[in-house]
Amino acid sequence: MLQNNPELKNKIDLLWNKFWSGGISNPLTAIEQITYLLFMKRLDELDQKRQADAKWTGETYTSKFEGTWIPPEYRSQPKPEKFAVDKCTLRWSEFKRLQAKEMLLHVQSRVFPFLKDLNGAESNFTHHMKNAVFIIPKETLLVEAVKTIDELFELMERDSRENGQAFQDIQGDVYEMLLSEIATAGKNGQFRTPRHIIKLMSDLVQPQLGHRIVDPACGSGGFLLGAYQYIVTQLALKAGAKDLMPDEDGFIRTSVAAALTDKAQALLAGSLWGYDIDTTMVRLGLMNLMMHGIDEPHIDYKDTLSKSYTEEAEYDVVMANPPFTGSIDKSDINESLQLATTKTELLFVENIYRLLKKGGTACVIVPQGVLFSSGSAFRGLRQLLVNRCDLKAVITMPSGVFKPYAGVSTAILLFTKVWGAKDEVTEPATKQVWFYDMQADGYGLDDKRSKQEGYGDLQDIVSRFHGRNSATDTDRTQKYFMVPRAEIVDEKGNYDLSISRYKTDFFEEVLYDTPEVILRRLIHAEVGDVDEAELGNVKSGIVRDLLELKGMVE
Template structure:
């Protein structure tokens, strides 16, 4: 009987916590991913061998999962030092596979998956236990594959508390909302030029899958997304993510979207839809900025990605992009030039201001979703401020943002009205003339904030003294109760 999927991640993590070579969640997750990839890839290869008469695996026979990973209980399966030596050889073989540009991407991804991947475990017996748990997963049924895809999401959520790995994960609620609003259609191609773990690609595929009614539709669906990711760890996660969600030939490149002259893009390099949460807060070097026209060359990573999007969105195409507040209120020459280009070439029709802590604990930077179509120049922009849900002070790992938290903006979307709450507009429309008159500052419909109370110095000192006395009184009361309890138990 196949392993119970419900406790899969916990069982694997419990095993690896006893291994002296593993240090922290990020390494545990990387260990799970390379083994899970080989397991899933092996299942895909079985299908390809049945469907394609001339299919030959790129992985040499001794190193295919089916030929070494299964433990039939007879004592012949690799374990201990022998398994560690075999896996080290496996990594060497896969890192050095011979690939060619004309080779199908589903074969080339094996080499790129392992080029910078590490095997951290030092205890071969524990490694055998990990391999056994993963090998015991039943991938024969669609339901099991679907369930494993959902479990994979829990692995990706763990990244938010696994150091900087969290920067590559956008909460499912955000990606699903954006995919829904951008309205996927069969036959279209969608791209994410910094795809991280593939969240936007999967949300698009799930939304698009509702339209599949024939075998030809499945083929269109299977080739509808493109991603590129420059860092190895999230690239691994994205490839495995798409395989688990049924994509046979994941069209994801391992590279940097910013290292290409934007003026060289042709029509074949453009896409119908673009969904992105570009990296922000980073500072790019001059060699990266040299790929952009002088008036758009900014060291801020998010700004450069906005330029890439503008050069790669088809005429008639639609985009939804997460950007930090800095892009909205920035009035330096480059940011203004990018915003002018955006509004001159596209209809920037909606900006949704997201509540704080959506990306907690990775970052507390306030973010926004920009929705625009490459149809005509911007004439007006609607702003909608999405407030924190009732009962929430902030989002967290245990209380993340959920898709239903977008219900207010969904209800407003098709029947747009200006909304005023107190002195702060919650939804408001501005014309392009008003935007231009304001220096292209898009920091509008902000969140209410408490007015700062400015006191005279002596008044301020008195206030602090009163607060300290009140705090000391509270501490004294608590200590008195503790002392009384101790005396009663003496």
């Protein structure tokens, strides 16, 4: 991660400072404009790489910068071809050589409109880019930004060569660093999920090629990217990849899908779906996935809790960190959601249950209050998870995981849908719940979140979960243990899922030496091996004081 590469981090800080001093001080606006530039740069590099690969392998590849392009505003003209632009001039490597004034005009009037029109008029990307605006106001800012991004990519390439990490993964770190600036205050309870927590959740769920995967509150697409990287990595390992090494969090990951067949690529790209109610985040999510090699991401603007969203039992996997502490208009809540509440942290979990196919699995982050709060909607949700789902795991996380954005204590819920919403439950689905008390995630739990030595509990959680056993995971003084359903369902119908209810605190008895022994040791440390009869002759004031204390306790 970037904490381990201060040069790269400093370059990103420099880029931020240039935008701030250039008049774009709103973090969300700045990240949009920086993302457009990163996208232009990466689009050119990926296109040239694919051209070179095709030439080497003999495959056919049509460059995105081949031929001419007619800006949309001229397409209805009698002779639109008169306004055609040579696509080659729209490459980053071409326009960066222009003089400042000419570059700004060219990017504003040609390159950015081409970017918005990239996948054709009917594409999802073009639809969501329709209202995007390029607002870098100054020639000098654009020139400086282009120069800094070029230097940033050189550093990423060098880091890739020296440390053996895939370039796309380093780029992901850089992009996550930029995205982190958005959530400085945590708008509407939304907080960026740390990438190592996303990797942990992917390893718990283990999504497979062919699964339909969704995040109903996807933000910048982190969970979709996490699922994509997990699947690509597993396919690469099955294909015999030998050079993939654990990252700083102990996970083996790559974004490079070059070994996949065209059919597998298409299947994988078509299996990732995301929705968000923020149009800016939809655009950022689309570009985030496109920069990682997914040409046509399925990310859309939609309120998945509203009456207008009608999907049900469509997905094999749901991974999400839905908004906390928010609420929505009661009149707009989808009628399929039965919990009598407007709290988004409850409605999203119920909605995730609704989205799952029978046999589908969800991995969701919730505030820990969901595990034990006594309100009827809270109890109703827990009853749903225990009776209609196989609630496999409750993993509590320390409050510092979401710093510096929030100090809220959270938990991961992992459950598989067994009974549909309209099914009569003839037998409760959950038999045992596996609990784990995460105490460290490999990073400091203060606002700095500096990388610590080791992986914290991350790898232990993965191995313990997949090896869980109701016969052996019984010691409740440990971090992990199994609890039978009969204990969770109490006579009041609370379905309490807080780990503190079941965990047994272990106090190890510590035996200390007696005061006499301690004082004798201190005296001999001061004067050496002197016979006790001769200690009275020692003139040291410290020894006299120690002897006096010794006499008082004997």
